[in-house]
Amino acid sequence: MKLRIQHHTTYRYTWPVLYSIQHVRLTPQQDIKQRILDWKIRTPAKHHSACDHHGNAVHTFSVNQQHRELTVQSHGHVEIDSLDDGYTPHQSFSLHPLVYTPTTQLTQFNDEMREFASFVADTHIPFAHRILTLAHAVADRVVYTKGSTTVADSAMQAFENGQGVCQDHSHVMLACLRAHGIPARYVSGYFFNPNVEQHDSHAWVEVFDENRQQWLGVDATHKSLVQGNHCRLAVAKDFTGASPIRGIRTGGGQETLDVQVTIERVG
Incomplete structure (x- = not known):
């Protein structure tokens, strides 16, 4: 496309x-x-x-x-081109995945968030299924509400308030994954919707699959894996480092x- x-x-x-x-x-x-x-x-x-x-x-x-x-x-x-089941290609330039494991000011978590995402640590469940299930859970917990948050709001604030936008969905995802030691990074970019004229900047996450040694893109806002409608701009530990x-x-x-x-x- x-x-x-x-x-x-x-x-x-x-x-x-x-x-x-x-x-x-x-x-x-x-x-x-x-x-x-x-x-x-x-x-x-x-x-x-x-x-x-x-x-x-x-x-x-x-x-x-x-x-x-x-x-x-x-x-x-x-x-x-569409990704292979949401997995990004192997990259020649890439920091070690463990760089994206520690929390940041925007992606801190509490005990409730750790428990909320406890299933992501169950290696008996296929990796992509775990991550996509978390995306659905986050989108249901943090209802998409335009104008409900600012760029300074943290994952814990969005999780507690129960509303936010794509940036908040991504930060909550990152916090939940990092609570269980799973490397994950913030992605800024665009999502193409053929049914609208005016678009917005968008955000989602990429999670490192240790078995495949690849990053898996997942979009909590759309409750889907990343496919051919996403254009990637920048990656970072959170919004701060990937802001347009x-x-x-x-x-x-x-x-x-x-x-x-x-x-x-x-x-």
Whole structure:
């Protein structure tokens, strides 16, 4: 499947920003199942391109003059093949899976969450079945409710409140898996739904299958394994390291954010 993707992000501020630096992770991953045909990123200042320790492409720029608006655009074409039962291809660049085992501030767990996911440690149950069952349980426990959380909310908060969005589903999944010592990582990207015109950024998780020595993608929000409708942007321990745009600023006052994502199938 060939997709045309456009991602338009604009920050607006109530007072002038004196200085800002932004890290942009809006370049799709590239492997034998996901191929970039063309891709461009536009930033308000010249950007520097590099690869972070997770293997993500990162574009960094800074704005040294006063501004009350900042826009980042990315667009291009990506060709995506369905994964083999949700498993990603073997990667030439990859950190050791144990890097994704410790909890983070956003993926801490409590005893209730450990017990909630206790079945994931039962090796008598096929691995993919365990992980997909957990995805269903998380989606039922944390009801998808747009606008119910912020990017600063943790897995324990979403689990306790019983509502959230894809980011929260992913953080709860990570917390539950890490509670049982299973390596799992956060994935940012896009989910193509042919029945809608306006899309959003999306998030899911990848869980390391020790027997296959591969990562298994699972989307709790859609209660499914990752197949041909997902476009991977970045991986990290949680949202913080995989956020499409993340930075710091001096000044600016209150911030408003406008994000527009359009995805079209063109082949």
